[in-house]
Amino acid sequence: MKFLRIYLGEGDHCDGTPVYKHIVKLCYDHGIKGVTVLKGIMGFGEKHHVHRVDFFTLSEDLPIVVEIVDSSDKIEKIIEEVKKCNFDGLVVYWDVESIRIEKNK
Amino acid sequence: MKFLRIYLGEGDHCDGTPVYKHIVKLCYDHGIKGVTVLKGIMGFGEKHHVHRVDFFTLSEDLPIVVEIVDSSDKIEKIIEEVKKCNFDGLVVYWDVESIRIEKNK
Amino acid sequence: MKFLRIYLGEGDHCDGTPVYKHIVKLCYDHGIKGVTVLKGIMGFGEKHHVHRVDFFTLSEDLPIVVEIVDSSDKIEKIIEEVKKCNFDGLVVYWDVESIRIEKNK
Numbered sequence: 001m002k003f004l005r006i007y008l009g010e011g012d013h014c015d016g017t018p019v020y021k022h023i024v025k026l027c028y029d030h031g032i033k034g035v036t037v038l039k040g041i042m043g044f045g046e047k048h049h050v051h052r053v054d055f056f057t058l059s060e061d062l063p064i065v066v067e068i069v070d071s072s073d074k075i076e077k078i079i080e081e082v083k084k085c086n087f088d089g090l091v092v093y094w095d096v097e098s099i100r101i102e103k104n105k
Numbered sequence: 106m107k108f109l110r111i112y113l114g115e116g117d118h119c120d121g122t123p124v125y126k127h128i129v130k131l132c133y134d135h136g137i138k139g140v141t142v143l144k145g146i147m148g149f150g151e152k153h154h155v156h157r158v159d160f161f162t163l164s165e166d167l168p169i170v171v172e173i174v175d176s177s178d179k180i181e182k183i184i185e186e187v188k189k190c191n192f193d194g195l196v197v198y199w200d201v202e203s204i205r206i207e208k209n210k
Numbered sequence: 211m212k213f214l215r216i217y218l219g220e221g222d223h224c225d226g227t228p229v230y231k232h233i234v235k236l237c238y239d240h241g242i243k244g245v246t247v248l249k250g251i252m253g254f255g256e257k258h259h260v261h262r263v264d265f266f267t268l269s270e271d272l273p274i275v276v277e278i279v280d281s282s283d284k285i286e287k288i289i290e291e292v293k294k295c296n297f298d299g300l301v302v303y304w305d306v307e308s309i310r311i312e313k314n315k
Contacts (some may be wrong), residue, residue: 003197003301007244009278024147034112034195036168037147042234042247046310063246065277067170069112069197079309089311090244094199094225094304099184100151101194128289139217139300141273142252143272172275174217174302199304204289205256206299 002075004068004093009061010039012087016042019087020064026081032074038065063068106203107180109173111187113194114166115144124192125169130171131186143170150193174203212285214278214303219271222297229297230274234290237278255298265267279282279308 012019020037027035043063068078078090117124125142132140148168174181184196222229230247236244253273260269291299 001197003199007246020147022150024149028149032151033150035198036112036145036170038143038170038248039146040246041249042230043245044238045244054276065246065248083309083311085311086313088310088313091309091311092211092278092306093308094213094306096197096199098198099196101188101190101192101196103191103193106266108304119251125252129254133254139255140253141250141275143248144251160226161270174300201302203292203303204301206293206295206297206301208296208298 001069001098002072003096004070004075004078004091006065006066006068006082006091007045008064008087008089009045009051010064011061012086012089014085014087019085019089020066022085023066023078027058027068027078030074030077030081031050032068032070032078034069036067038067039063042063045090069096106174106175106201107198108194108201109175109180109198111171111185111194111196113171113192114150115169115207116166116193117194119192120192124190124194125171127190128171128183128187131169132183135179135182135186137173137179139174139177141172143172144168145170150195174201182190201209211279211306211308212282212303213306214280214285214288214301216278216292216299216301217255217278218274218276218297218299219255220274221271222299224297226297227287229295230276232295233276233288233292237288240284240287240291242278242280242284242288244279246279248275249273250275255300279306
Protein backbone atom coordinates (compact mmCIF):
# COMPACT_ATOMS: atom_id res chain seq x y z
CA MET A 1 0.00 0.00 0.00
CA LYS A 2 1.04 3.58 -0.60
CA PHE A 3 0.53 6.54 1.69
CA LEU A 4 -0.12 9.75 -0.25
CA ARG A 5 -0.10 13.26 1.16
CA ILE A 6 -1.06 16.34 -0.82
CA TYR A 7 -0.11 19.79 0.53
CA LEU A 8 -2.02 22.87 -0.53
CA GLY A 9 -3.52 26.08 0.82
CA GLU A 10 -7.00 26.51 2.26
CA GLY A 11 -7.60 29.33 -0.24
CA ASP A 12 -6.67 27.33 -3.38
CA HIS A 13 -9.60 26.83 -5.72
CA CYS A 14 -10.23 24.69 -8.76
CA ASP A 15 -13.36 25.43 -10.86
CA GLY A 16 -14.87 27.43 -8.00
CA THR A 17 -14.44 24.69 -5.39
CA PRO A 18 -11.72 24.59 -2.71
CA VAL A 19 -9.02 22.25 -4.05
CA TYR A 20 -9.16 20.00 -0.99
CA LYS A 21 -12.91 19.40 -1.43
CA HIS A 22 -12.33 18.78 -5.13
CA ILE A 23 -9.72 16.12 -4.24
CA VAL A 24 -11.99 14.44 -1.67
CA LYS A 25 -14.73 14.23 -4.32
CA LEU A 26 -12.20 12.92 -6.86
CA CYS A 27 -11.10 10.18 -4.45
CA TYR A 28 -14.68 9.28 -3.74
CA ASP A 29 -15.49 9.01 -7.45
CA HIS A 30 -12.40 6.84 -8.02
CA GLY A 31 -13.36 4.43 -5.24
CA ILE A 32 -10.52 5.34 -2.89
CA LYS A 33 -11.18 3.63 0.43
CA GLY A 34 -10.44 6.45 2.78
CA VAL A 35 -9.42 10.09 2.81
CA THR A 36 -8.57 12.42 5.69
CA VAL A 37 -8.17 16.19 5.44
CA LEU A 38 -6.08 17.98 8.10
CA LYS A 39 -5.79 21.72 8.55
CA GLY A 40 -2.62 23.25 9.90
CA ILE A 41 -2.31 26.23 12.21
CA MET A 42 0.67 27.76 10.39
CA GLY A 43 2.94 27.17 7.44
CA PHE A 44 4.38 28.34 4.19
CA GLY A 45 4.95 26.90 0.74
CA GLU A 46 7.36 27.63 -2.06
CA LYS A 47 5.33 30.44 -3.66
CA HIS A 48 4.67 32.18 -0.35
CA HIS A 49 8.33 33.17 -0.26
CA VAL A 50 7.54 35.75 -2.87
CA HIS A 51 4.13 36.93 -1.76
CA ARG A 52 4.31 37.33 1.97
CA VAL A 53 4.95 40.79 3.48
CA ASP A 54 5.39 40.21 7.19
CA PHE A 55 6.61 36.84 8.45
CA PHE A 56 3.77 36.05 10.81
CA THR A 57 0.99 37.01 8.42
CA LEU A 58 1.75 33.78 6.58
CA SER A 59 -1.04 32.06 8.43
CA GLU A 60 -3.85 33.77 6.49
CA ASP A 61 -3.98 30.99 3.91
CA LEU A 62 -3.73 28.04 6.25
CA PRO A 63 -2.06 24.84 5.07
CA ILE A 64 -4.18 21.83 4.23
CA VAL A 65 -2.99 18.22 4.02
CA VAL A 66 -5.05 15.58 2.23
CA GLU A 67 -4.08 12.02 3.21
CA ILE A 68 -4.92 8.91 1.22
CA VAL A 69 -3.97 5.26 1.74
CA ASP A 70 -4.57 2.87 -1.15
CA SER A 71 -2.87 0.59 -3.69
CA SER A 72 -0.08 1.94 -5.94
CA ASP A 73 -2.23 2.00 -9.06
CA LYS A 74 -5.09 3.88 -7.36
CA ILE A 75 -2.61 6.38 -5.90
CA GLU A 76 -0.99 6.92 -9.33
CA LYS A 77 -4.41 7.55 -10.83
CA ILE A 78 -5.23 10.12 -8.14
CA ILE A 79 -1.88 11.88 -8.64
CA GLU A 80 -2.63 12.18 -12.38
CA GLU A 81 -6.04 13.69 -11.62
CA VAL A 82 -4.67 16.07 -8.98
CA LYS A 83 -2.06 17.37 -11.45
CA LYS A 84 -4.92 18.64 -13.63
CA CYS A 85 -6.04 21.07 -10.90
CA ASN A 86 -4.51 24.49 -11.22
CA PHE A 87 -2.76 25.16 -7.89
CA ASP A 88 0.68 25.27 -6.29
CA GLY A 89 1.17 22.24 -4.12
CA LEU A 90 3.34 19.33 -3.16
CA VAL A 91 2.62 15.62 -3.40
CA VAL A 92 4.62 13.10 -1.35
CA TYR A 93 4.17 9.34 -1.10
CA TRP A 94 5.85 6.29 0.41
CA ASP A 95 5.23 2.60 1.10
CA VAL A 96 3.37 1.47 4.21
CA GLU A 97 2.00 -1.72 5.70
CA SER A 98 -1.70 -1.62 6.47
CA ILE A 99 -4.31 -3.54 8.45
CA ARG A 100 -8.04 -2.94 8.20
CA ILE A 101 -10.00 -3.13 11.46
CA GLU A 102 -13.61 -4.26 11.13
CA LYS A 103 -16.48 -3.85 13.51
CA ASN A 104 -18.28 -7.06 14.51
CA LYS A 105 -21.74 -7.23 13.02
CA MET B 106 11.56 2.61 15.19
CA LYS B 107 8.08 2.26 13.72
CA PHE B 108 5.61 5.00 13.00
CA LEU B 109 2.02 3.86 13.57
CA ARG B 110 -1.10 5.70 12.50
CA ILE B 111 -4.62 4.62 13.39
CA TYR B 112 -7.56 6.11 11.46
CA LEU B 113 -11.02 6.18 12.99
CA GLY B 114 -14.07 8.39 13.44
CA GLU B 115 -14.65 10.89 16.22
CA GLY B 116 -17.96 9.15 16.97
CA ASP B 117 -16.54 5.63 17.34
CA HIS B 118 -16.91 4.27 20.84
CA CYS B 119 -15.51 1.29 22.72
CA ASP B 120 -17.05 0.40 26.11
CA GLY B 121 -18.63 3.86 26.35
CA THR B 122 -15.38 5.76 25.71
CA PRO B 123 -14.40 7.41 22.43
CA VAL B 124 -12.04 4.96 20.69
CA TYR B 125 -9.26 7.54 20.38
CA LYS B 126 -9.27 8.20 24.15
CA HIS B 127 -9.32 4.47 24.76
CA ILE B 128 -6.22 4.08 22.54
CA VAL B 129 -4.38 6.94 24.27
CA LYS B 130 -5.06 5.27 27.64
CA LEU B 131 -3.97 1.91 26.22
CA CYS B 132 -0.69 3.42 25.01
CA TYR B 133 -0.15 5.08 28.34
CA ASP B 134 -0.73 1.81 30.20
CA HIS B 135 1.68 -0.02 27.87
CA GLY B 136 4.44 2.52 28.44
CA ILE B 137 4.41 3.98 24.92
CA LYS B 138 6.65 7.05 24.93
CA GLY B 139 4.46 9.44 23.03
CA VAL B 140 1.07 9.69 21.38
CA THR B 141 -0.50 12.47 19.34
CA VAL B 142 -4.16 12.68 18.34
CA LEU B 143 -5.07 14.80 15.30
CA LYS B 144 -8.59 15.70 14.21
CA GLY B 145 -9.37 16.20 10.55
CA ILE B 146 -11.78 18.72 9.05
CA MET B 147 -13.23 16.32 6.48
CA GLY B 148 -12.94 12.75 5.28
CA PHE B 149 -14.53 9.43 4.63
CA GLY B 150 -13.76 5.80 5.33
CA GLU B 151 -14.70 2.53 3.73
CA LYS B 152 -18.00 2.07 5.59
CA HIS B 153 -19.13 5.64 5.00
CA HIS B 154 -19.61 4.78 1.34
CA VAL B 155 -22.73 2.97 2.34
CA HIS B 156 -24.09 5.25 5.03
CA ARG B 157 -23.73 8.76 3.74
CA VAL B 158 -26.68 10.49 2.08
CA ASP B 159 -25.33 13.72 0.70
CA PHE B 160 -21.65 14.00 -0.20
CA PHE B 161 -20.78 16.98 1.95
CA THR B 162 -22.54 15.77 5.07
CA LEU B 163 -19.70 13.30 5.46
CA SER B 164 -18.01 15.65 7.85
CA GLU B 165 -20.44 14.97 10.72
CA ASP B 166 -18.29 12.17 12.09
CA LEU B 167 -14.90 13.84 11.74
CA PRO B 168 -11.81 11.73 11.09
CA ILE B 169 -9.34 11.16 13.89
CA VAL B 170 -5.73 10.05 13.48
CA VAL B 171 -3.79 8.61 16.42
CA GLU B 172 -0.01 8.68 15.88
CA ILE B 173 2.49 6.62 17.84
CA VAL B 174 6.27 6.26 17.46
CA ASP B 175 7.95 3.38 19.29
CA SER B 176 9.87 0.13 18.82
CA SER B 177 8.48 -2.65 16.59
CA ASP B 178 7.51 -4.89 19.49
CA LYS B 179 5.67 -2.14 21.36
CA ILE B 180 3.86 -1.16 18.13
CA GLU B 181 2.86 -4.80 17.47
CA LYS B 182 1.50 -5.05 21.01
CA ILE B 183 -0.58 -1.88 20.54
CA ILE B 184 -1.95 -3.13 17.19
CA GLU B 185 -3.08 -6.36 18.91
CA GLU B 186 -4.85 -4.36 21.63
CA VAL B 187 -6.45 -1.94 19.15
CA LYS B 188 -7.87 -4.88 17.15
CA LYS B 189 -9.90 -5.85 20.23
CA CYS B 190 -11.86 -2.57 20.06
CA ASN B 191 -15.05 -2.83 18.07
CA PHE B 192 -14.80 -0.16 15.34
CA ASP B 193 -14.15 0.28 11.63
CA GLY B 194 -10.71 1.71 11.13
CA LEU B 195 -7.40 1.50 9.35
CA VAL B 196 -3.94 0.95 10.79
CA VAL B 197 -0.82 1.86 8.79
CA TYR B 198 2.83 1.67 9.84
CA TRP B 199 6.31 2.12 8.40
CA ASP B 200 9.95 2.41 9.47
CA VAL B 201 11.43 5.73 10.56
CA GLU B 202 14.63 7.07 12.03
CA SER B 203 14.19 8.97 15.26
CA ILE B 204 16.11 11.35 17.52
CA ARG B 205 15.00 12.36 21.01
CA ILE B 206 15.56 15.99 21.94
CA GLU B 207 16.13 16.63 25.64
CA LYS B 208 15.84 19.81 27.59
CA ASN B 209 18.90 20.82 29.61
CA LYS B 210 18.34 20.46 33.31
CA MET C 211 13.58 13.65 -0.45
CA LYS C 212 13.16 13.30 3.29
CA PHE C 213 10.03 13.81 5.32
CA LEU C 214 10.77 15.29 8.74
CA ARG C 215 8.36 15.53 11.64
CA ILE C 216 9.13 17.29 14.89
CA TYR C 217 6.91 16.64 17.94
CA LEU C 218 6.71 19.15 20.75
CA GLY C 219 4.24 20.86 23.09
CA GLU C 220 2.30 24.04 22.38
CA GLY C 221 3.70 25.50 25.60
CA ASP C 222 7.39 24.88 24.81
CA HIS C 223 9.36 28.07 24.42
CA CYS C 224 12.82 28.95 23.12
CA ASP C 225 14.16 32.47 23.78
CA GLY C 226 10.64 33.71 24.57
CA THR C 227 9.09 32.39 21.34
CA PRO C 228 6.96 29.24 21.03
CA VAL C 229 9.30 26.51 19.76
CA TYR C 230 7.09 25.75 16.75
CA LYS C 231 7.20 29.37 15.57
CA HIS C 232 10.94 29.40 16.14
CA ILE C 233 11.28 26.29 13.93
CA VAL C 234 9.09 27.78 11.16
CA LYS C 235 11.29 30.89 11.17
CA LEU C 236 14.43 28.71 11.16
CA CYS C 237 13.13 26.78 8.13
CA TYR C 238 12.28 29.99 6.38
CA ASP C 239 15.75 31.43 7.01
CA HIS C 240 17.37 28.21 5.74
CA GLY C 241 15.38 28.27 2.51
CA ILE C 242 13.25 25.21 3.28
CA LYS C 243 10.57 24.98 0.59
CA GLY C 244 7.57 24.26 2.74
CA VAL C 245 6.55 23.79 6.34
CA THR C 246 3.24 22.79 7.88
CA VAL C 247 2.35 23.01 11.57
CA LEU C 248 -0.43 20.77 12.90
CA LYS C 249 -1.99 20.97 16.35
CA GLY C 250 -3.31 17.86 18.03
CA ILE C 251 -6.38 17.57 20.25
CA MET C 252 -4.74 15.24 22.79
CA GLY C 253 -1.48 13.50 23.50
CA PHE C 254 1.40 12.89 25.81
CA GLY C 255 5.17 12.77 25.55
CA GLU C 256 7.91 11.06 27.51
CA LYS C 257 8.28 13.77 30.15
CA HIS C 258 4.55 14.09 30.72
CA HIS C 259 4.62 10.66 32.38
CA VAL C 260 6.21 12.35 35.34
CA HIS C 261 4.37 15.65 35.43
CA ARG C 262 0.75 14.86 34.80
CA VAL C 263 -1.65 14.48 37.75
CA ASP C 264 -4.89 13.22 36.27
CA PHE C 265 -4.89 11.25 33.03
CA PHE C 266 -7.25 13.44 31.05
CA THR C 267 -5.69 16.72 32.04
CA LEU C 268 -2.83 15.86 29.72
CA SER C 269 -4.42 17.92 27.01
CA GLU C 270 -3.52 21.27 28.61
CA ASP C 271 -0.25 21.47 26.73
CA LEU C 272 -1.50 20.36 23.34
CA PRO C 273 0.83 18.45 21.01
CA ILE C 274 2.27 20.23 17.99
CA VAL C 275 3.73 18.55 14.91
CA VAL C 276 5.97 20.49 12.52
CA GLU C 277 6.29 18.83 9.10
CA ILE C 278 9.02 19.56 6.57
CA VAL C 279 9.78 17.98 3.19
CA ASP C 280 13.17 18.73 1.64
CA SER C 281 16.50 17.21 0.55
CA SER C 282 18.57 15.12 3.01
CA ASP C 283 21.19 17.82 3.53
CA LYS C 284 18.63 20.55 4.22
CA ILE C 285 16.80 18.26 6.66
CA GLU C 286 20.08 17.39 8.45
CA LYS C 287 20.84 21.08 8.79
CA ILE C 288 17.40 21.77 10.29
CA ILE C 289 17.77 18.87 12.75
CA GLU C 290 21.10 20.34 13.93
CA GLU C 291 19.47 23.74 14.47
CA VAL C 292 16.43 22.28 16.22
CA LYS C 293 18.69 20.41 18.66
CA LYS C 294 19.97 23.79 19.89
CA CYS C 295 16.49 24.73 21.18
CA ASN C 296 15.94 23.81 24.78
CA PHE C 297 12.84 21.58 24.82
CA ASP C 298 11.75 17.96 25.17
CA GLY C 299 10.72 16.63 21.81
CA LEU C 300 11.01 13.91 19.24
CA VAL C 301 12.27 14.10 15.68
CA VAL C 302 11.39 11.39 13.13
CA TYR C 303 12.26 11.22 9.44
CA TRP C 304 12.01 8.85 6.49
CA ASP C 305 12.42 8.77 2.71
CA VAL C 306 9.61 9.82 0.40
CA GLU C 307 9.02 10.40 -3.29
CA SER C 308 7.76 13.86 -4.14
CA ILE C 309 6.16 15.74 -7.03
CA ARG C 310 5.72 19.51 -7.14
CA ILE C 311 2.46 20.77 -8.62
CA GLU C 312 2.66 24.16 -10.30
CA LYS C 313 -0.08 26.57 -11.17
CA ASN C 314 -0.24 27.66 -14.80
CA LYS C 315 0.74 31.26 -15.21
